[in-house]
Amino acid sequence: MPLSPLSRPNLAHIVRTRLSEAILSGELEPGQHVPEPELASRLGVSRAPVREALLELERHGLVTFDSRGRTHVVQLTLEDMEEIYSLRLALEPLAAGLTAERGTTQDFETLAANIAATEQATSLAEVTRLDAAFHDLIMRASGHRRAAHFWEGLRYQVEAWLGLMQRRHQAVFQSTQAETVKAHKRLLKVLRSGDAAAAEEEMKKHIVSWRRWLALEADAAARSDRKPTL
Amino acid sequence: MPLSPLSRPNLAHIVRTRLSEAILSGELEPGQHVPEPELASRLGVSRAPVREALLELERHGLVTFDSRGRTHVVQLTLEDMEEIYSLRLALEPLAAGLTAERGTTQDFETLAANIAATEQATSLAEVTRLDAAFHDLIMRASGHRRAAHFWEGLRYQVEAWLGLMQRRHQAVFQSTQAETVKAHKRLLKVLRSGDAAAAEEEMKKHIVSWRRWLALEADAAARSDRKPTL
DNA sequence: GTTCTGGTCACTGTCGACAGTCGACATCCA
């Protein structure tokens, strides 16, 4: 009987997941102060797991602690995104190269499944989530645990940013789904080829092209002659 | 009156610092299980700050949690160090370039002071600490907060590894102090020149040359025909 | 009206306690 071992996530993990969703969806607004007691009572748990979850979320860059230790939902600025861009550019090609070398058939099939799911996604939010997951899979498949770990510290911020931009500038993301699928297919093909250098190069291009989303808010602000609200 | 605001570190921070020292010095051995209740009673605090400190230490890669949530002092392998090497190579040249561009006179003076201290250090352990601090300063001076943050997640592991190697292969580190000073002086000079590309290149060289410490244990093991104990 | 003062309130940091769980070890039965 194929009984795989079941994992029993602790409360802190559940709280963390729940809060991630709340932040990514915009249910909790950027900059908003989120007191531990309130979260605890709203979620029906004590403060201990909430505190632990918040520490995790800080690691993921979704919340920050001010000088008094109070928790705020992160408010990403353009400079933050530039930082993230430069780090993605440093990390992801490295991982892509490794994945091309070491990736298993299993890995590539999971990636293919992700692309298929992206093709059939019915909402932008879903596309964004699957996009982040795709990169996540590559980082993991690389076998570079620390790089994957670092990526964990970036991906949620990327998701948060894209979510925010999508809510603000829907029109711009019209063709995103198709483009994402196309780019990911190209990537997967190179990864499967086993050519590390080519994989690095392709990933680099992919990240560079992703950069165009960064200036969105600044551009929109410039056009409408208002201050960018980040 | 120049009274700078005093920071009142919380217990968790103190515990974290104390535990870092214990791990880096070898007081706590690699692989050793460290139960929260014991740490708490030994340090005379409750488990809450200990738990928080352990989470921080995990982020710094000095401890790991097993499937049951029990804490162990990290046991670095050669593969771990290869990972760290590849990440340093991705992160530090980037930061060095930025520091060359944006570094302030103040920054460079702090770096110079660090080098001076390294010159006068009286123990290898001190040299190692100052070495890590030097790189820390560059990461901070770069203004790239996330890169600096990532480096925080590596530096202690680097220190731990070097400490371990130094305790095992003292003789090999004879000339380390002088070499470190020389290399750091070269780096500082390039940083001061403001030439980002040159700074990147010099840092790259520096990291590559650091790589030689990685194979130490494997080499020693091969020579004495025993299994490398990592 | 403005500045100082005191009180109030909302939070965080820390503590001690309890329950559930897992491994180790002893024990029982074939």
Add this chain to the structure above:
DNA sequence: TGGATGTCGACTGTCGACAGTGACCAGAAC
């Protein structure tokens, strides 16, 4: 004797409580 079963102890995950601190607000003093 060896494998299954039961018991014990150690630790983690979680909880509720308390104290200390800073922000905010109202009122007093000038």
